[in-house]
Every structure is written in C-alpha cells, then in structure tokens.
Amino acid sequence: MLEENFARIDAHIASHRSMPGALMPLLHAIQDDLGYVPESSYPSIAKALNLSVAEVHGVVTFYHHFRTHAPGRHILQICRAESCQAMGSEALEAHVKKTLGVDYHETTKDGAITLEAVYCLGNCACSPSIMIDEQVCGRVDTIRINEIIAEAKGA
Amino acid sequence: MTTIVYVPRDSSALSLGAHQVAKNVQAEAAKRGLDIKVVRNGSRGMFWLETMVEVVTPKGRVAYGPVMPKDVSSLFDADFINAGAHPLNLGLTDEIEWLKKQERLTFARVGITDPVSVEDYVAHDGYQGLKNALKLSAADIVKEVTDSGLRGRGGAAFPTGIKWNTVLNAPADQKYIVCNADEGDSGTYSDRMIMEGDPLVLVEGMTIAGLAVGANQGYIYLRSEYPDALVTLNEAIANAYKAGYLGANICGSGKQFDLEVRRAAGAYVCGEETSLLESLEGKRGIVRFKPPLPAIEGLFGKPTVVNNVISLATVPIVLDKGGKYYQDFGMGRSRGTLPIQLAGNVKQCGLVEKAFGVTLRELLYDFGGGSASGKPIRAVQVGGPLGSYLPESQFDTPLDYEKFTEIWAVLGHGGIVAFDETVDMAKMARYAFEFCAIESCGKCTPCRIGSTRGVEVMDKIIEGKDHAKNMELVRDLSDTMLNGSLCALGGMTPYPVLSAINHFPEDFGLKKGQVA
Numbered sequence: 271m272l273e274e275n276f277a278r279i280d281a282h283i284a285s286h287r288s289m290p291g292a293l294m295p296l297l298h299a300i301q302d303d304l305g306y307v308p309e310s311s312y313p314s315i316a317k318a319l320n321l322s323v324a325e326v327h328g329v330v331t332f333y334h335h336f337r338t339h340a341p342g343r344h345i346l347q348i349c350r351a352e353s354c355q356a357m358g359s360e361a362l363e364a365h366v367k368k369t370l371g372v373d374y375h376e377t378t379k380d381g382a383i384t385l386e387a388v389y390c391l392g393n394c395a396c397s398p399s400i401m402i403d404e405q406v407c408g409r410v411d412t413i414r415i416n417e418i419i420a421e422a423k424g425a
Numbered sequence: 426m427t428t429i430v431y432v433p434r435d436s437s438a439l440s441l442g443a444h445q446v447a448k449n450v451q452a453e454a455a456k457r458g459l460d461i462k463v464v465r466n467g468s469r470g471m472f473w474l475e476t477m478v479e480v481v482t483p484k485g486r487v488a489y490g491p492v493m494p495k496d497v498s499s500l501f502d503a504d505f506i507n508a509g510a511h512p513l514n515l516g517l518t519d520e521i522e523w524l525k526k527q528e529r530l531t532f533a534r535v536g537i538t539d540p541v542s543v544e545d546y547v548a549h550d551g552y553q554g555l556k557n558a559l560k561l562s563a564a565d566i567v568k569e570v571t572d573s574g575l576r577g578r579g580g581a582a583f584p585t586g587i588k589w590n591t592v593l594n595a596p597a598d599q600k601y602i603v604c605n606a607d608e609g610d611s612g613t614y615s616d617r618m619i620m621e622g623d624p625l626v627l628v629e630g631m632t633i634a635g636l637a638v639g640a641n642q643g644y645i646y647l648r649s650e651y652p653d654a655l656v657t658l659n660e661a662i663a664n665a666y667k668a669g670y671l672g673a674n675i676c677g678s679g680k681q682f683d684l685e686v687r688r689a690a691g692a693y694v695c696g697e698e699t700s701l702l703e704s705l706e707g708k709r710g711i712v713r714f715k716p717p718l719p720a721i722e723g724l725f726g727k728p729t730v731v732n733n734v735i736s737l738a739t740v741p742i743v744l745d746k747g748g749k750y751y752q753d754f755g756m757g758r759s760r761g762t763l764p765i766q767l768a769g770n771v772k773q774c775g776l777v778e779k780a781f782g783v784t785l786r787e788l789l790y791d792f793g794g795g796s797a798s799g800k801p802i803r804a805v806q807v808g809g810p811l812g813s814y815l816p817e818s819q820f821d822t823p824l825d826y827e828k829f830t831e832i833w834a835v836l837g838h839g840g841i842v843a844f845d846e847t848v849d850m851a852k853m854a855r856y857a858f859e860f861c862a863i864e865s866c867g868k869c870t871p872c873r874i875g876s877t878r879g880v881e882v883m884d885k886i887i888e889g890k891d892h893a894k895n896m897e898l899v900r901d902l903s904d905t906m907l908n909g910s911l912c913a914l915g916g917m918t919p920y921p922v923l924s925a926i927n928h929f930p931e932d933f934g935l936k937k938g939q940v941a
Binding site for chain 1: 441768
C-alpha cells in the first residue's frame, strides 16, 4: 500500500481515537477516503483503540458494508429483498450478471463496476431498485440498467 | 413577487430524477426571467406521482406530477407557477383524496416544510412539545407518553412509556437515548421519510426523551444504505444546535442534550436493539443475552432508551397535544396511528398514516388501487422479512397488534409488500431462510445453523426429493428456530416460512387446503 495512504489512515485514527465507540466511525472514514479498509491498517487501528488485531478484523469482516480490497470505480448494488422481488428483480439480477459477466462481490475485468447484492434500499415504493455508488434508482428496467451500466463504464 | 416551488429531496423522489427536475426548474426560470425560489421538501408519500412538484398560489399549493425532467419546459409553457392547466396538474395538494383520507400525526409536516429549516419547523407547530416538556417534571413527561398508549413502532410494540419509566428510575451518572434508524425490513421506508422529510421531529422527540429520563447524550444509529438521510439529518442537527435547540442549554433551560448520527454498516441484525448497542460500542453486532435489559444496562453499560425512529418522532405531538389526544385514535390496545408503507406489486405505492383499525383490503385497494401488474394480488407480507404471508382470505384483518397476533402474523414496522399471482411461495420460503443465513450474527445455533439447513431442506422440497419427510423436517426445524433462537431474526424466520406453507400449500407440492 502507498506510503501516502498510511499517512491518511493515521490522520483518520488521530481524529477519531478519542470518540466513544470509535471503531465504526473510524472504519467508515477510512473506507470513505480510500474505498476500502486495508488489512495492513489493522495493527495501527488496534494499537490506537486498545484492541487486538483480531478484534479489528472481526469487526471489519462482520459488516457487509466494509471491504478489505479496492473495489471497481463504481459500485452497483441490486436490491434482492421481497418488495423488489415482487416487481421482477430476479430477472434484473440475471440480466446484470450476464451483461457484466460477473457474479456478486466481483468486479468487471475493466475495473469499472463491482457488483453487490443489497437487502433493501428503503425505496420499496419504486421497486425494483438499484444503487450506483450513492445514488438510488427506482423502477429500474433493463433499458434503464443498460444506461446506468454504460454511463458507469464510460466514466 | 417570488413564487415558491417545491421539489422533493426524498431519496425515492431522487431515485426517479427529482434532482434533475429541480435543476431544470431553476434553469428554465432563469431563462425566462421568472422570480422563483425552489425549496427542497420531503415527499408527500404518493410515489406514483413522484417527482411531484408543488407551486404556492394564493389558493394554496398546487401539485403537478409525475414530472419527468423533460416535462419541465412544458410546465413553464403552461404557466404552472400560476397554477396553469397541464396534463400533469393534480389540483390543490390538500384536496387530493389519497391525502385527505389519512390521519397524519407523526407525518404532519412531511412534504410540507423545508426539512432542515428550524424556522419552518417552528412555524408549523414544531418544538411545541419540547416547550411543554421543559415545564414538566421528568416523571410527568413519562406519564404523558404512557397515557398516550404509544407502543414501540419498530415492531416489538412494547409500551414506550414503560420503557422510559425503567430508565428514569435506574440510578446512573450517565444515561443515553439511542434511536434505532437501522430500518432494514423490506417494504418499509417510513423512518427514511421522516429523516429526509422532517428530521427535526426526530431531534425534538429524542430531546424530550432525554429530559424524560435524565439522559444528555443521544445517538441515531443510521443504516449505511441511507446516504441521503445522513446528509439531511446532519444538516438538521447542525441547524438545531445553531438555534439553541440542542447543546448545553436547550432553549435557555440550563438543560443539556447532545445528538450525533452514527452510521451502521449493512448488518440487518443490528436492527435488534442489543446488537445495535454492540455495534455503537464499536464491536461486531452480536446479540446480547437479556436480561439485563438495555434500560438497565445498555450502551457502554449505562441505562439506555432504545426506540425506533417513528416512536421517537411521535413523542412531540404527544407532548404538544397531550397523551389523551393521541390515545383517542386507534382500536383495542393499539392506540394512535401507524404510518403504513405500501410496497411491492401495488399500483399506488406510498405512505398512509391511519389510525389503527384500517384493514389490509382498504389499504391495498382503496389506497393502493390493486396490483401494479393488473393481476390479482395473491399474497402480502406484512411486517418485513420476518413477517407472515397473508392470503386474500385474511385481507379484512384490521391493522391492530393483537388482531394480527390472533392470525399468527405481525404488524411489525407497518410495511406491506404485495405479490401478484405469479409469486412462487416455496421460493419465498426458501428466500426467508437464505436471508436469515446471510444476516445471522452467529451467536445462537438455531439461527446460525438452522437457516442454512432450512435453505437445503427447501431446495429438496422444491426438487420433490423425499417430499413428505422434508415437509415434516421443515416444520420441525421451524419449531426449533421459533423456540430456541436468541432474538427475532432466527426466532421469526419461521413466520414467513410456515405461513407460506399453511396458506399456499399448493406451491409446496401439496393439494390446495392440505395441511402438511
């Protein structure tokens, strides 16, 4: 990992370490900044928060949101929950997997898109829903998802 | 004169292009030299009409919807800022039947005000509850909430006042108010709508809770899937601090209450209160044994109120209008109103706040307009992924906690997901186990192992392998999970599974009406 990233992680540790229950906000800060939580950061996080490396590892891996490796340039999440299923999300999932040539938790070969499943985006009134990075899109059909994918691949 | 135009910032509206609509409105007005101000409000909750644009006229607010970004120039051509005729003109917002038929208490301001403006909030009766609470003793605030009959809206329906009373009477140097905003149930979005549409009502509710039990620190545990709610909440909280409604000296009373939003990280189980507390403490979200109750030993071992967003957001109106006023709505032991969320295969999905007692049929057909696909509605799941599936024969059940218990169903957080006749209930039962397996915290065996075994058994049933034996096994497994799990995740996964088998046996390779 780059030296520069270590410096950034250290800065996040310094600004979070005195918070009560600091670990979650700290992990969020690191992932927001770098896109993931590098395993190589565990020892310094553990030391600052008086935890064991195993405890840090346990927390990072418990939560679906945190990742330990760099994702693609964009993260595409497809909602798999009941409301979206009732509106055809299964077909949408199959279409996306085929179009991208990847399964969940995988990244397209060009590094553009990491595909993830999500269980409810709170957009159940406009199912089926997906989220591209931090933007929720509702009533997504194959035409719309193709546009979203094309845009993500282009940028 | 400046004309005010409302374009929602609710994330469901954004998911349909509301940002672009707002941008186009501004650009088009500038091009035409018109003096308008765009206010980003919450959503009125009629999502089939989103993006719904409203314009303030001397007669009241006039609505247009659903507006696509490309429709904006034609709205200006039709002089919509003076309520001009247009195919998307919906008339006066207040006269829309769907809204008129509701009893909006908790959602009184959602979609009406600028969510982050304290001034707007106060102008629409905001902070009246806190003003009253500041004049009362802690015990009297708790009494008012108890008298209102308010029960936890997160799903467990535990009386809020009784929970608060336990925390009030627990001696400690530090107490906490924790808001459970980890709204993970599929088909629910009322918490999100409050946080994006009227976050100050939640801030006020938590402040009152702090006064009631003697807590000076609050945390909102917000799911990470809600990035827009995070922005709105933080803006609202910053503005409340600036206006003196949060901090060391609330409204000059000398009382302190601080509030902070903490982000969750995508674990469904953290909606369970003890697992949520673990997560807030910076640990894995593993469920705790109870007792001790969080009200006695909660966050960092201190007495803690853990309430859902809707419960806390309902407290201000209780303190404003009195417990009796709120208590007068509802039926039986289910007092007040419930913000119901219509989702899935429904034509007119949205937020319906009604007094308890409204039936599923009224909600699905009178409000919802039937299915979106036009095919008959075959099953509805009420109360999230751990709720029972109900067949058409149960659609006349009134929404009431006890009436739902009688038919082995749960009201939960008030989410209703409809499925048309194309649904395969065996697949839904399999999915219930799969979801439990993905989200199990792993602490107790029935949930950790049972969920995976459940997926396997369902696969065999779907394949028709040793059918009778596996049908017996799935019931036996469900019984173990129901009675042996530590929390509701494992303990209620059998609700969707068994209700699907009992009401839709024909999807499980049995004859209609046959009991496996």
